[in-house]
Amino acid sequence: MFKICDKYGINYKYFESSDELKDKVKGIKYYNHLYSNKVIYSDFVRIYKFEHELRNVLLRYTLIIEESLKNILVSYLNCIEAKDTFLTDINQYDTSPKNITNSINSIKKIFDKQTNKHSNPIKRKNNQ
Secondary structure, eight states, X not given: XXXXXXXXXXXXXTTSOHHHHHHHHHTTTGGGGOOOTTOOHHXXXXXXXXXXXXXXXXXXHHHHHHHHHHHXXXXXXXXXXXXXXXXXXXXXXXXXXXXXXXXXXXXXXXXXXXXXXXXXXXXXXXXX
16 A cells, blocks of 8 residues: 555555555545455456457447448449549538538548548559
8 A cells, every 4th residue: 555655646654554545545546456365367367358359349340330331321322323523522512601611621521531642542542
């Protein structure tokens, strides 16, 4: 406890009881990092493996959702027989006075991504 108090600048007296020190440490919420004597190394390994598996599952389903959204967008663009300039054509946007700023900002973002000099896939696509 004394090391924790020193590290976080908590004033204490050496004759204070451990309960008093614990109360002071609770003020900085460090008690979340205190483990009981029953915790063993394999518990941390198990938590790490669980977190790794959870991340893999979440990533897998995130990619499935992303792919589905892309398919929906492409299907929509095919259904309306969109031209290749569909996203960059000003006529595709609501240019009413109240919405013109949003439309222009959207087009700027698209052009910025199309002219990104650090992206190899975009360079390749522009060359094609």
